[in-house]
Amino acid sequence: MQPVLNIDDVKRVEVALTREGVSVSELMHRAGLAAAQEVLELGEMDNVVVLAGMGNNGGDGWVAAEALRAQGANVTVVSPVEPDALPGDLPRQVAQSAVRAGASVLVGPSRDELDDLLATADVALDCMLGTGFHGEVRAPFDIWIECLNASTARVVSVDVPSGLSAQTGLAAEACVVADMTVTMLALKPGLLTDDGRDVCGAIVVAPLAEQTDRLVVDEDPVAWRTDLADYLEALLPRTSAVDKFSRGSVLVVGGSRRYPGAAIMAALAAARMGAGYVTLATPASAAAVAQAHLLEIPVVPLPEDADGTLTADARDVVCKLAERSSAVLVGPGLRVSGGTCAVVSALLGMDVPLVVDADGLNCLARLTNGALPQYPEIIRRSAPLVITPHRGELARLVGRPAGGVSSLSDQLDAARDIVWADGGSELVVVGKGTATCCVSVERAVLPKPGPAALATAGSGDVLAGMMASAIAQRSEADVDPALLAAYVCEVHAYAGTLAAERRGSRAVMASDIIDVVGVASDAVDAHVAYPDGPAGE
Ligand SMILES: NC(=O)C1=CN([C@@H]2O[C@H](COP(=O)(O)OP(=O)(O)OC[C@H]3O[C@@H](n4cnc5c(N)ncnc54)[C@H](O)[C@@H]3O)[C@@H](O)[C@H]2O)[C@@H](O)CC1
Ligand SMILES: Nc1ncnc2c1ncn2[C@@H]1O[C@H](COP(=O)(O)OP(=O)(O)O)[C@@H](O)[C@H]1O
Ligand SMILES: [K+]
Structure with missing residues (x-):
């Protein structure tokens, strides 16, 4: 590095x-x-x-x-x-x-x-x-x-x-x-x-x-900028002795009647990143459209309000599903309401590895009155927690005005405010932007950023699904959590490059990124393991 x-x-x-x-x-x-x-x-x-x-x-x-x-x-x-x-x-x-x-x-x-x-x-x-x-x-x-x-x-x-x-x-x-x-x-x-x-x-x-x-x-x-060789310890397992559950099971909690797509994309990305079993839990009125898009992924309908967002009654079902999962992602497409905040809060209180993205972060901002560093107890937990804010979400979490996180330097500062307030080694803040930093209490890691083609709606949902998938697959392993998060960002970035080659640099949509997550992770792994080519040539 x-x-x-x-x-x-x-x-x-x-x-x-x-x-x-x-x-x-x-x-x-x-x-x-x-x-x-x-x-x-x-x-x-x-x-x-x-x-x-x-x-x-x-x-x-x-x-x-x-x-x-x-x-x-x-x-x-x-x-x-x-x-x-x-x-x-x-x-x-x-x-x-x-x-x-x-x-x-x-x-x-x-x-x-x-x-x-x-x-x-x-x-x-x-x-x-x-x-x-x-x-x-x-x-x-x-x-x-x-x-x-x-x-x-x-x-x-x-x-x-x-x-x-x-x-x-x-x-x-x-x-x-x-x-x-x-x-x-x-x-x-x-x-x-x-x-x-x-x-x-x-x-x-x-x-x-x-x-x-x-x-x-x-x-x-x-911060520390990674070289590919640094990811050796972060690679996901490639053993034959697995079944679909031991390959990692991911629960995605997200979606709303208004935004069903974000959670669908996150679930697909989790599957493409290698989790053996993915479940999507989404408000009842989004469930049918979700199931129509997801042949391999079971969809669990959850209690919702008149707007089609989760109610607090969804907590029990979500927590039961979460207990059986190796990692949970909450947030994409969720919207912010009393009900969704209650669900996010309940998941934070469990000891399952958790990724919080998008409206999950906005719920977190609401739960902490826009001052997350002053309420570290809400995110202090014994299981891994990865939060994946873009600059706007990060500003909201630490109480800066809109536009108050406008550079990588600001991302690093704001992310540090959060991890240092928390002080635990289980938390990683993935501050997203034109360059992304993965910050833990130990250190800040900078993966190689992807192309601007990644600046497209839904690309963050894809990253969040991939993140939960990787954590589900490495839940037993002793790996630096910031490095694991950076590895996922690196694969996401490379998937953006492949999608741009395939579709054209201005034409990439988030589903194109999902399509190439698998080949991107194979390619990144191959470069990590054999930086000079498989035969050392
Ligand atoms: N930090 C280090 O250890 C080393 C620094 N060195 C060099 O020193 C540089 C820094 O030197 P300085 O602090 O003298 O700064 P610079 O040489 O970067 O700039 C200072 C000069 O630029 C002018 N200036 C500042 N803003 C301006 C603007 N908006 N429009 C027009 N002119 C403007 C100032 O009036 C001043 O004359 C480094 O970038 C590097 O190249 C090297 O000499 C050796 C090692
Ligand atoms: N100009 C850019 N160059 C490279 N990567 C970018 C650029 N802009 C955004 N990204 C990446 O794209 C993703 C966008 O995430 P996010 O803003 O959460 O999107 P969404 O909310 O639409 O899903 C992040 O991983 C971010 O780092
Ligand atoms: K110069």
């Missing part, structure tokens, strides 16, 4: 490195050399343009320019001011050194001059703005960024594409779209989510010092 650090923690690592004798100047040299090395590895890159800003990110660029010049490249550095006029001591010193070494400098070019220069470039190094960037991009960099994005040069961004917040992953109106980002010391959350996913290109981490790995871990990474 690769550690991900908040920007403030990256700065703390920098300070710790200086305490261990690696000066900021030395770090800047190593950063520039690391960027130059990546350019050299691209192959025939004779003409290099370096777009340098006024801060330390620009300093990295001047060092890279000097190093590339020493390797025989034609290097021109574009700077807003003369090297001697750079305000920071370090950037000024490295700029003066690059000039002495023969780098050409173009100061304050017009748009046309910059276009002409970039037209001659094989590669452009983007060193305008790094982690010190905030707000909207000011002149001249907004214009430089437009020129760069319009050019045919390969673009290598240093530390972060200029215009992207490395913390939130949100891009300013002007933002570099890179082919590669060489980021210093550690991954930052903004590189992995939202606009960051579209503008970073391939990400390379440059550790800069041998102490870095240790010091990064000392800063308690905000």
Whole structure:
């Protein structure tokens, strides 16, 4: 797994490195050399343009320019001011050194001059703005960024594409779209989510010092990005010695007269993920339509009110079914009412592994008055509990206003508020978004996100069904619950990729994802078990 650090923690690592004798100047040299090395590895890159800003990110660029010049490249550095006029001591010193070494400098070019220069470039190094960037991009960099994005040069961004917040992953109106980002010391959350996913290109981490790995871990990474090999312990069993019940039985409690589909999809996804026996319990007036869609899955009708949502009388039937299940999912299509809240509350009180999604979460928000972290007792239990909120649901759970969870960084913060209040090792918060985090009290895990095709109605219901299925199949095993949840997200993401290949990237509907869950999990498992191919080729 690769550690991900908040920007403030990256700065703390920098300070710790200086305490261990690696000066900021030395770090800047190593950063520039690391960027130059990546350019050299691209192959025939004779003409290099370096777009340098006024801060330390620009300093990295001047060092890279000097190093590339020493390797025989034609290097021109574009700077807003003369090297001697750079305000920071370090950037000024490295700029003066690059000039002495023969780098050409173009100061304050017009748009046309910059276009002409970039037209001659094989590669452009983007060193305008790094982690010190905030707000909207000011002149001249907004214009430089437009020129760069319009050019045919390969673009290598240093530390972060200029215009992207490395913390939130949100891009300013002007933002570099890179082919590669060489980021210093550690991954930052903004590189992995939202606009960051579209503008970073391939990400390379440059550790800069041998102490870095240790010091990064000392800063308690905000999350860990998984590699496929990490999932080895999370794989679902593939033994022959099973029957349909021992392969895991899942109870899905969801649906309403108004929304019967969500629970149907969740039940189908649970079956496709490998549970041997799935049961759907749904309000009576949704049961007939559900049964018509589900040949293999029995549907149990539950007491309902005049609106076709569950009444509190449904509790007894649900709890009896839950006692016989290896895992329960509650929520998809349920709606929020006194009756549905009573059912959610009853399931939370049982010791069966439980997944709460969608309206199940909205019931949880209502039960805790929109302040789940203040009422940890409601989710404190001895059996596993996985809650799968998207950003809106997560905001509602922790009492933030609508839109109050708007980045991966916010997802991580809100999820931590919940798991730390709970303090138990049985709880995982799966904070969903353009990147998804699986957060337990132990750690936060970031599975590889899927394509934007997953942003389609019902895709979360599919994930929830898969999640309950996986937990049902691993209920006896000693596996890190955050890792198991991340494995399920990884399969869901890959199913999204397969569905997009099959249907077209804009055409995917949730049922298309369900259709390929099985092949997606086989493929992910094969890659986990044999990363280099089955014969090691
Ligand atoms: N953290 C570390 O350990 C290391 C950091 N290094 C580099 O240092 C960078 C951070 O350096 P700084 O803190 O000097 O910050 P930056 O160089 O990212 O940005 C600061 C400069 O950008 C300007 N600026 C900020 N917002 C702007 C806006 N909206 N429009 C136009 N200009 C704007 C500021 O006025 C200032 O001149 C990192 O991104 C990385 O490239 C490396 O040199 C070595 C190691
Ligand atoms: N832009 C995106 N890129 C990748 N995955 C996404 C994106 N948007 C949403 N997803 C994923 O799609 C799923 C959507 O879940 P959710 O919002 O609960 O949908 P619904 O409520 O319609 O079922 C989540 O797994 C989420 O991580
Ligand atoms: K940059």
